[in-house]
Amino acid sequence: MSAAEKHGSVSAAKEDGSVSAPASIDWGALVAAATAARANAHAPYSRFLVGAALLADDGRVFVGANCENAAYPLGLCAERGAISAAITAGARRFLACVVVTGGPGAASPCGGCRQVLAEFGPSFPVRSVALDGSGVLDSSVAALLPFAFDPAQLPMIDEKRRA
Helix, strand or coil: CCHHHHHCCCCCECCCCCECCCCCCCHHHHHHHHHHHHCCCECCCCCCCCEEEEEECCCCEEEEECECCCCHHHCECHHHHHHHHHHHCCCCCEEEEEEEECCCCCCCCCHHHHHHHHCCCCCCEEEEEECCCCCEEEEEHHHHCCCCCCHHHCCCCCHHHHC
């Protein structure tokens, strides 16, 4: 059984922006992985700790934690950290993403993270969870960033120029 079959097919976002996620995704394990990553976040300025877990189509889970910097624009969001870890390990297709914050309320990925997630497919579900129990938000990359700029909008590059 392939990892994609194991985790089920990913449903597209509904018209209202919600998404029906495959029942076979172990959301509890992803929340636990994102929560563990969040514990390692470096957020001395905002004190807003974030952890993310990204499920690749081969079943591997990649995590990231936000990392702030005194030069604020140089900080790294947890979601982009998880994507970077996945890319470094050779993963390019994803089935789900979980973002964990402390609360109050679930916080969805920022605009930059939405754009980076969209690079790898608009159809996978994104679950945002508040550790204090004050909220869970189920969405999809497409619902979070409608009309995303994507690779299809770039002119084709011939093979000779790719190298």
